[in-house]
Amino acid sequence: MTTRNSLPNKHGSQRGGGGRAGRRSGAAICLSLLLLVAPCRALEPGDAAPDFELPGSDGERYRLSEVLASPGTQGVVLAWYPRAFTSGCTIECKSFARNGHLIEDYAVSFFMISVDQVEENTRFADAMEADFPLLSDASKATATAYGVLHQDRFALRTNFYIDASGEILAIDRNVDPETAAQDVAARLRELRIGKKSAP
Numbered sequence: 001m002t003t004r005n006s007l008p009n010k011h012g013s014q015r016g017g018g019g020r021a022g023r024r025s026g027a028a029i030c031l032s033l034l035l036l037v038a039p040c041r042a043l044e045p046g047d048a049a050p051d052f053e054l055p056g057s058d059g060e061r062y063r064l065s066e067v068l069a070s071p072g073t074q075g076v077v078l079a080w081y082p083r084a085f086t087s088g089c090t091i092e093c094k095s096f097a098r099n100g101h102l103i104e105d106y107a108v109s110f111f112m113i114s115v116d117q118v119e120e121n122t123r124f125a126d127a128m129e130a131d132f133p134l135l136s137d138a139s140k141a142t143a144t145a146y147g148v149l150h151q152d153r154f155a156l157r158t159n160f161y162i163d164a165s166g167e168i169l170a171i172d173r174n175v176d177p178e179t180a181a182q183d184v185a186a187r188l189r190e191l192r193i194g195k196k197s198a199p
Contacts, residue, residue, distance in 0.1 A: 042147045045169060046168065048168070049064065049162040049167070051166075055118045056118075057121045057122040060133065072107055073109060074106075074164050076111070076162045077111070077162075078113050079096070080146070081093070082150075085124055085127075094128055095182075096112065097129050105185075105195050112134045115149070159184060161187060
C-alpha cells in the first residue's frame with residue numbers, strides 16, 4: 001500500500017518528508033559553497049595590521065611587531081608589488097631607490113614586499129641598488145592576510161601605512177610606480193608622521 005507521504009509526483013519523484021529533507025540538504029550545501037568562495041573582508045584603515053615575520057633581501061628577518069616596537073619608530077610603510085624585474089615594479093623600485101631620502105626623513109621603517117622567493121628579491125634589490133629591504137612572502141600567507149594576493153599568483157600593488165600601535169592608518173591601492181616615493185612621502189606628511197630627530 002502506498003502512503004500519502006510517498007506518493008510520486010508527476011515527474012516521478014517522491015513527495016513529502018523526503019523531498020523537504022532533500023531540499024534542506026541542498027540548501028545547506030549551497031550555503032556551504034557560498035561560504036567557501038566568499039572573499040575575506042578587505043582590510044581597512046582602523047584595522048590591526050596582521051603581524052608577520054619574513055626574510056629580507058639584506059639577509060635579515062623582520063617581524064612587524066618588533067619593528068614597530070623599535071625606539072623612535074612612529075610606524076611602518078609596506079609597499080606591496082607584483083613581481084621582481086617586471087616593468088612596473090622596476091620603475092617603482094627605482095623611484096624608491098633614487099628618491100628614498102624623501103621617506104628617510106620620516107620616523108618610519110620602509111619595506112617593499114612581494115611573494116617572490118628571497119633569492120629573486122635579493123637579485124632585484126642589488127640590480128636596483130635599493131638601500132632598503134625587500135621582504136619575501138614566498139608562502140603567500142602574509143599577502144593573503146593583507147588581502148592583496150591576486151589569483152594565488154602575485155600581490156596587488158598596494159601601500160599600507162601602519163602606526164606604532166599596529167593600527168592601519170591608510171591604504172593606497174592606486175599606486176603610480178613612476179612617482180611612488182614622492183607619493184609615499186606626501187601621504188606620510190598628510191598623516192602627520194613625525195620626522196626623525198637630528199642625531
